[in-house]
Amino acid sequence: MTISAERPTEVAASSVTPPVQSGRVGWTQRPGWMSQHLGTAIVLGIVGYLFGHWLGHEITGDYAYIQNSGQNSSANFFALLFGVVGWLLGIGALNYPVAKLFGREPNQEPTVEGWSKYFRYTLDHKVVGLQYVVGVLLFMFTGGLLAMAIRAELLNPTTHLFGPGTYIEIVSEHGTIMMMMATSIIVGPLGNYFVPLMIGSRKMAFPRIEAFSFWIFVAGYAVIFSALPYGGFPTGWTGYAPLQTQAGPGMISYLFGFAVIGMGMMAAGFNIAVTIINNRAPGMTWSRVPIFVWSILATAALLTLATPTLFAAGLFGILDKTAQTAFYVSEHGGSSYLWENLFWFFGHPEVYIMALPGFGIVAEILPVFTRKPLFAYKVAASGMIGVALLSFFVWQHHLFQSGINPDMRPLFMLTTELISIPTGFIFLVGMGTLYRAKIRFEIPMLFAMALFFNFLIGGVTGVFLSDVPVNVTVHGGFFVLSHFHYTIMGGLLFAFMAGLYYWLPKMTGRMMNKKLGLWHFWTMFIFFNLTFFPMFIIGLLGQPRRVFTYAKNLQGLNDFSSISAFLLGLSFLLFFANLMYSMYIKPVKAPANPWDSLGLEWQTASPIPEYNFERIPVVMTDPYHYSEVGAPPVADMGTGAPPVVSTTSGSSPA
Amino acid sequence: MSTENSMKKETHHLRRMATIWVILSVAADLLFMFWVAPHVPPGTMTDTARANQFDFNVLFLMAFPVLIGVWVYMGYAIVNWSAKRAGVPEPVGGPAARGNLKAQVSWIVVTSIVVLFLAGFGTVALINGNGSGGGEGPNPVWMPAGSAKAETAALTSSASWTPGSNQVLVVQVIGQQWKFTYRYPQFGGFESPQLILPNNTEIAFNVTSLDVIHSFWAYQLSVKADANPQQNNVAYTKTAQLGNFTVRCSELCGIWHGSMYNYGKVVSQSNFQNWATTTEAANAANTKNLPPFAWTYVPDANGAAGGYYIDGNVTPYSQVETYGAKQPAS
Numbered sequence: 001m002t003i004s005a006e007r008p009t010e011v012a013a014s015s016v017t018p019p020v021q022s023g024r025v026g027w028t029q030r031p032g033w034m035s036q037h038l039g040t041a042i043v044l045g046i047v048g049y050l051f052g053h054w055l056g057h058e059i060t061g062d063y064a065y066i067q068n069s070g071q072n073s074s075a076n077f078f079a080l081l082f083g084v085v086g087w088l089l090g091i092g093a094l095n096y097p098v099a100k101l102f103g104r105e106p107n108q109e110p111t112v113e114g115w116s117k118y119f120r121y122t123l124d125h126k127v128v129g130l131q132y133v134v135g136v137l138l139f140m141f142t143g144g145l146l147a148m149a150i151r152a153e154l155l156n157p158t159t160h161l162f163g164p165g166t167y168i169e170i171v172s173e174h175g176t177i178m179m180m181m182a183t184s185i186i187v188g189p190l191g192n193y194f195v196p197l198m199i200g201s202r203k204m205a206f207p208r209i210e211a212f213s214f215w216i217f218v219a220g221y222a223v224i225f226s227a228l229p230y231g232g233f234p235t236g237w238t239g240y241a242p243l244q245t246q247a248g249p250g251m252i253s254y255l256f257g258f259a260v261i262g263m264g265m266m267a268a269g270f271n272i273a274v275t276i277i278n279n280r281a282p283g284m285t286w287s288r289v290p291i292f293v294w295s296i297l298a299t300a301a302l303l304t305l306a307t308p309t310l311f312a313a314g315l316f317g318i319l320d321k322t323a324q325t326a327f328y329v330s331e332h333g334g335s336s337y338l339w340e341n342l343f344w345f346f347g348h349p350e351v352y353i354m355a356l357p358g359f360g361i362v363a364e365i366l367p368v369f370t371r372k373p374l375f376a377y378k379v380a381a382s383g384m385i386g387v388a389l390l391s392f393f394v395w396q397h398h399l400f401q402s403g404i405n406p407d408m409r410p411l412f413m414l415t416t417e418l419i420s421i422p423t424g425f426i427f428l429v430g431m432g433t434l435y436r437a438k439i440r441f442e443i444p445m446l447f448a449m450a451l452f453f454n455f456l457i458g459g460v461t462g463v464f465l466s467d468v469p470v471n472v473t474v475h476g477g478f479f480v481l482s483h484f485h486y487t488i489m490g491g492l493l494f495a496f497m498a499g500l501y502y503w504l505p506k507m508t509g510r511m512m513n514k515k516l517g518l519w520h521f522w523t524m525f526i527f528f529n530l531t532f533f534p535m536f537i538i539g540l541l542g543q544p545r546r547v548f549t550y551a552k553n554l555q556g557l558n559d560f561s562s563i564s565a566f567l568l569g570l571s572f573l574l575f576f577a578n579l580m581y582s583m584y585i586k587p588v589k590a591p592a593n594p595w596d597s598l599g600l601e602w603q604t605a606s607p608i609p610e611y612n613f614e615r616i617p618v619v620m621t622d623p624y625h626y627s628e629v630g631a632p633p634v635a636d637m638g639t640g641a642p643p644v645v646s647t648t649s650g651s652s653p654a
Numbered sequence: 655m656s657t658e659n660s661m662k663k664e665t666h667h668l669r670r671m672a673t674i675w676v677i678l679s680v681a682a683d684l685l686f687m688f689w690v691a692p693h694v695p696p697g698t699m700t701d702t703a704r705a706n707q708f709d710f711n712v713l714f715l716m717a718f719p720v721l722i723g724v725w726v727y728m729g730y731a732i733v734n735w736s737a738k739r740a741g742v743p744e745p746v747g748g749p750a751a752r753g754n755l756k757a758q759v760s761w762i763v764v765t766s767i768v769v770l771f772l773a774g775f776g777t778v779a780l781i782n783g784n785g786s787g788g789g790e791g792p793n794p795v796w797m798p799a800g801s802a803k804a805e806t807a808a809l810t811s812s813a814s815w816t817p818g819s820n821q822v823l824v825v826q827v828i829g830q831q832w833k834f835t836y837r838y839p840q841f842g843g844f845e846s847p848q849l850i851l852p853n854n855t856e857i858a859f860n861v862t863s864l865d866v867i868h869s870f871w872a873y874q875l876s877v878k879a880d881a882n883p884q885q886n887n888v889a890y891t892k893t894a895q896l897g898n899f900t901v902r903c904s905e906l907c908g909i910w911h912g913s914m915y916n917y918g919k920v921v922s923q924s925n926f927q928n929w930a931t932t933t934e935a936a937n938a939a940n941t942k943n944l945p946p947f948a949w950t951y952v953p954d955a956n957g958a959a960g961g962y963y964i965d966g967n968v969t970p971y972s973q974v975e976t977y978g979a980k981q982p983a984s
Binding site: 159164165167168234235236238240242243246330331336337370371372373374375376377378379400401402403404405406407409410413414417418420421424425427428431432434435436437438439440441449452453456457460463464466467468469470471472473475476477540541542544545546547548549550551624625626627628629631 | 706738769781786876879884886888
């Protein structure tokens with residue numbers, strides 16, 4: 001299909017004036033402390049929390065979990081509900097919808113310049129993207145510290161550092177916060193920042209919903225950790241009932257936390273999906289959409305369709321614990337299987353919510369560093385859609401030994417095996433792209449290559465888990481724990497690092513230091529494998545997950561894994577040091593296109609203008625024409641500058 | 655560079671990779687087969703364990719060529735096609751680099767054959783293994799001969815088991831925070847904190863819970879079945895060796911989950927008979943106070959604080975209600 005390179009006149013005419021922000025200038029425009037920002041959000045959040053807690057006690061004071069302890073699930077629920085509402089009020093997320101609700105002209109969102117826009121309800125997707133970077137790093141470092149605590153406890157086969165209650169609290173918080181982080185770690189920062197730039201759009205389809213998805217994501221962090229004064233929750237991230245029903249008020253933080261994060265996931269999902277479908281620049285046909293955008297589209301579909309199940313499941317759990325309903329209480333007509341079904345019906349698509357964007361990043365940057373076109377583009381895109389579709393049909397493989405639908409096990413074994421076909425496409429694409437390439441081993445490329453190493457191990461062990469006879473031994477043990485750390489940390493997190501090293505120069509105009517980056521990569525790669533590979537063996541030798549005591553003969557392996565984990569933690573500090581050093585302490589100005597990429601996001605001016613493109617580009621081809629003599633330029637940027645054409649040069653960038 | 659020349663070069667690369675791959679894969683598989691495979695968990699203590707170990711080994715033998723294939727390719731690419739290496743030719747773009755129908759189709763065909771084979775293999779193993787030691791819910795579709803009869807008989811007080819009779823031994827596993835206990839309906843329904851099993855005997859584990867979800871994992875027996883409150887979850891195995899085995903809870907069940915484990919023992923049939931009859935007699939007074947043997951136990955209305963079995967007046971038991979319409983034929 002060919003699209004005329006001639007610029008449509010209406011685009012040209014509208015391209016000079018920025019999109020109009022509706023609304024009048026009101027009190028939200030006041031400068032400094034008088035308007036809404038993170039500070040007001042925190043204050044109103046706390047006020048809401050205290051009010052809700054008081055209200056809950058007034059209503060249901062008789063239902064104290066422990067007599068006279070002030071521990072009351074209803075009070076905790078109301079506290080969190082009002083706390084989150086206060087937070088949203090404080091940040092200004094409710095100004096627009098509430099004004100519209102009453103038929104009033106809404107106040108315009110702040111158009112603040114300078115650093116303070118990062119602490120406000122800002123509608124620019126580039127600001128939201130950077131906010132998300134900081135947000136997910138906060139999640140990641142907290143979760144990582146908890147992981148260090150877990151490994152410290154497991155240095156010894158008996159309980160020695162924490163009591164069993166504290167230990168299980170740490171395990172549960174680690175799992176939950178990491179899962180929440182992982183759902184957003186690429187879609188949030190890099191998806192929000194780069195999807196509009198890569199499809200030639202000036203903004204997201206729904207900028208307010210985009211800002212909402214970030215700020216409610218941050219509220220989820222506070223909600224999850226609000227369990228700590230109640231002694232946390234004892235269920236791990238899976239929250240199985242009836243343990244959930246039996247748990248103290250801290251459980252509400254988990255259930256409501258997932259509902260809150262779920263709202264952010266749904267909002268982010270459909271915002272991104274609508275943006276990709278509707279806001280593509282002229283000429284950006286489906287066969288020219290960058291592969292990263294395909295992966296984000298598949299992820300967005302999963303976020304939108306799978307998350308409502310989790311949201312509903314969480315609310316049922318809250319009702320069970322506050323209004324004494326019996327969704328999950330078998331004595332009263334409910335079923336503990338109901339939670340397992342609902343949770344994994346969300347939970348398995350969730351796994352691919354985490355995996356797909358990682359594949360997208362790797363497939364996106366491989367051509368740049370191999371100087372070759374992406375191999376089998378259509379197979380890659382259809383594989384992502386295939387994974388997304390199939391991911392709704394595999395959830396009961398988490399429940400092979402639970403006694404639920406036992407006759408269906410062959411079917412779920414089959415669907416689970418089948419999903420490895422489209423998942424395996426990423427290897428076809430990667431290997432095809434590497435074939436007879438001229439590989440530049442820059443830091444992003446190293447992380448991308450590491451994904452193939454790690455994810456292969458994660459994927460192959462996934463096939464082991466899908467086989468029911470083998471599952472009898474490996475289910476619920478350290479084998480499965482290691483498996484999903486290999487896929488999520490070894491896959492997604494390595495891909496996130498690849499994306500961050502690749503795109504930070506465009507986001508901040510500063511290069512990450514290469515020497516520190518090399519140190520970061522190699523320590524992370526080596527110690528990741530040294531931490532988690534022994535866990536396969538530990539699992540095979542019979543250690544179940546989430547235990548604080550284990551067989552004495554496994555201490556050697558556990559200690560090895562723990563020490564590697566501490567060094568892996570140091571590797572993250574190295575990353576943090578590199579980030580600080582390269583961004584603030586000794587920033588080095590990045591060239592406009594340091595990797596010689598053909599991607600549309602690299603063709604716009606640096607720093608990126610507020611509305612991304614001075615003129616809406618007209619896309620001429622897909623961005624993978626590396627090493628092709630005479631290939632058309634990627635897009636007509638309409639700036640009068642000479643269009644970027646592919647170079648055959650294989651020389652390393654300066 | 656002429657097309658012919660580049661074609662020649664292509665076969666050269668692929669042939670070299672294939673050679674390395676075949677050598678390494680065969681070596682890895684042979685090493686694994688003779689050196690590691692006999693020791694792969696869950697061992698050979700039961701027929702189920704032996705079958706599952708075989709399954710495990712088949713997967714390992716198939717996994718090594720896959721892992722090695724990708725690693726060899728990646729390693730080869732890193733060594734030969736690095737921009738730093740002198741004399742690396744400029745890459746070629748264009749349609750040839752964007753896809754190769756033969757490569758794509760054969761990739762899809764090969765991966766499909768592998769996964770369909772594995773799904774079929776797993777299904778056959780699951781069915782032949784009577785559920786492979788995994789929890790099959792209250793109404794198992796795949797069960798060893800004689801188990802339906804034994805299960806039904808277990809509900810009557812006349813159920814019995816004698817050595818050498820080839821009968822299925824019914825054992826009930828009751829999970830509660832934070833221990834497992836075991837009831838033996840064929841020996842008067844006594845409840846024991848010890849799991850003793852006779853050798854060369856088909857065992858039907860009926861797993862249930864009194865509170866939250868636990869998971870009964872007898873590692874060396876290769877049995878794993880979740881213990882769900884008010885659900886019966888049946889798993890089968892046939893013991894084949896004398897010895898000790900470990901039982902651990904493998905589903906998070908609260909703060910002391912980590913210390914919910916005990917050890918069981920497979921003994922000879924006559925020793926088992928001795929132990930069971932002795933324990934039955936010794937426990938007779940206690941057994942009388944237990945609720946009658948049933949697949950599940952509804953906690954007493956006032957039992958929320960842990961007072962199950964308060965006065966023996968548990969909710970009246972109905973076979974049809976708890977076992978479903980699909981009871982095993984008597």
